[in-house]
Amino acid sequence: MSSKIVIIPTFNEKENIERIIRVSLGLPEGFDILVVDDSSPDGTANIVKQLMTEFSSRLFLEERKVKDGLGRAYVHGFKWALHRNYDYIFEMDADFSHNPIDLPRLLKACEDGADMSVGSRYSQGVNVVNWPMKRVLLSYFASKYVRFITGIPVHDTTAGFVCYSKKALEALDLEQIKFKGYGFQVEMKYKVWKKGLKVVEVPIVFTDRTLGESKISKSIMREAVFGIIGLRLKSMFGRL
Numbered sequence: 001m002s003s004k005i006v007i008i009p010t011f012n013e014k015e016n017i018e019r020i021i022r023v024s025l026g027l028p029e030g031f032d033i034l035v036v037d038d039s040s041p042d043g044t045a046n047i048v049k050q051l052m053t054e055f056s057s058r059l060f061l062e063e064r065k066v067k068d069g070l071g072r073a074y075v076h077g078f079k080w081a082l083h084r085n086y087d088y089i090f091e092m093d094a095d096f097s098h099n100p101i102d103l104p105r106l107l108k109a110c111e112d113g114a115d116m117s118v119g120s121r122y123s124q125g126v127n128v129v130n131w132p133m134k135r136v137l138l139s140y141f142a143s144k145y146v147r148f149i150t151g152i153p154v155h156d157t158t159a160g161f162v163c164y165s166k167k168a169l170e171a172l173d174l175e176q177i178k179f180k181g182y183g184f185q186v187e188m189k190y191k192v193w194k195k196g197l198k199v200v201e202v203p204i205v206f207t208d209r210t211l212g213e214s215k216i217s218k219s220i221m222r223e224a225v226f227g228i229i230g231l232r233l234k235s236m237f238g239r240l
Helices: 017-025 044-052 070-083 100-111 133-150 166-171 183-194 218-236
Strands: 004-010 032-037 059-063 088-091 116-120 162-165 199-203
Touching: 004 017, 004 070, 004 100, 017 032, 017 044, 017 100, 032 044, 032 070, 044 059, 059 070, 070 088, 070 166, 070 183, 088 100, 088 166, 100 116, 100 162, 100 199, 116 183, 133 183, 162 166, 162 183, 183 199
Parallel strands: 004 032, 004 088, 032 059, 116 199
Antiparallel strands: 088 162, 116 162
8 A cells, every 4th residue: 555645834823733634634545644844833833743642653743943935844844755755745735725635636646647746726717715816816827827938738837735756756856946935836846847757637626724824925926926937947958
């Protein structure tokens, strides 16, 4: 049976973390969970530690002292999971914007031959709930912009609900992943695709968080938008 772990990066997610862990661990496929917490002052890590006494063999916690971005947190988690030889490694938010019941569908796509499966909001129209129209349009056209600039055949290039095969992550030099914010999501998809690996989209419904605060900032959006041009130029000149 394949081993699989869901990496959940957290910063101030005390309202959501216990429920997302219990729902995910309750799935019959047997997912493990690694929470990568950036020293949340609200006590998120303490909640995880309490749950670890109940799920000692399936729930793990890494506490980072420096809060330096989503991308760095995920890279930390990827290295941890690869060191322990997990076959499939997932990205998932803590706030239920990604529904854990879709994890088995992402897993199946990779078990059926994909090296990376993407939980896609835009592969079949626009499947977003509870976002204001301005934000929906910004996200949708940002993904179209990335696809136009890079040529990557993915509709939802900024999606953060992803399954990687061990092969896909091992093919990348994780030390060379540069983006820290949501540009990281584009960079990972682009580099996996440029390696000639198979990327597929699995349609999902994305529901905005109802508890806690969003971590998106203007600087994160700037990195995602303008960093893509640099990513493409480096690729064109053989520096990827």
